[in-house]
Amino acid sequence: MTKYILVAALLAATATSAASETIKYECTFAEGKLRRPTPTRVVFSVDPYSQYGELEAVEIPGVRTSVGPIKVVRNNLNVLSVEWSGQGYEFTAETKEGGGLQASPYLNVDFLRHRFSVFLKKRHLKANVRSESIGHRPLSGHSSGTCNQL
Numbered sequence: 001m002t003k004y005i006l007v008a009a010l011l012a013a014t015a016t017s018a019a020s021e022t023i024k025y026e027c028t029f030a031e032g033k034l035r036r037p038t039p040t041r042v043v044f045s046v047d048p049y050s051q052y053g054e055l056e057a058v059e060i061p062g063v064r065t066s067v068g069p070i071k072v073v074r075n076n077l078n079v080l081s082v083e084w085s086g087q088g089y090e091f092t093a094e095t096k097e098g099g100g101l102q103a104s105p106y107l108n109v110d111f112l113r114h115r116f117s118v119f120l121k122k123r124h125l126k127a128n129v130r131s132e133s134i135g136h137r138p139l140s141g142h143s144s145g146t147c148n149q150l
Contacts, residue, residue: 022047024056025080027118029129029145036141037063037089037109038131042118043150044082050075053082058116062095078122086114109133120147 024045032038043057053070066088074081089111113134120127125147132140 022054024150025120025147026150027120027127027129027145027147029127029143031061032129032131032141032143036131037061037086037114038141038143039116039118039129040143042129044070044118046070046072046075046080046082055084060089062092064090064092073117080120080122081117083115083117086111086116089114125149 022045024043026041026043028041029039031040037060039058039060041057041059042055044053044055046053050072053072055067055070057067058065068084068088070082070084072080072082086109110133115132115134117130117132118127119130126144127147128142128144130140130142
């Protein structure tokens with residue numbers, strides 16, 4: 001009986017250390033195109049087995065953002081792709097006063113129906129970020145940048 005308890009404790013300790021092991025990236029991007037709220041800085045982590053990801057920081061000019069879970073779309077030796085919803089995001093007061101809900105500086109954006117994604121080429125740590133309203137793909141914004149593995 002003691003032998004089984006020892007084995008169970010060893011397995012639990014191994015699983016805990018493996019679960020806490022994540023790969024973290026910090027990416028910076030130029031300002032987005034097409035007047036879409038495109039991130040200029042994103043910090044996220046993913047587990048090595050692509051089961052979960054966490055958005056740790058995101059900066060979008062003129063937008064109050066939040067952090068939370070992200071979806072790992074693809075993770076192999078060459079490419080990492082993640083996406084998340086803009087739910088909970090809102091324009092800052094300054095942006096609203098400047099016309100954020102009208103045509104300037106951003107086109108009409110409904111953050112409940114807005115999605116963000118990062119596509120990272122792992123070999124050179126080059127990345128693209130995309131901002132798109134679900135159902136309005138022609139109005140998607142994008143930008144390129146670089147990432148650092150932390």
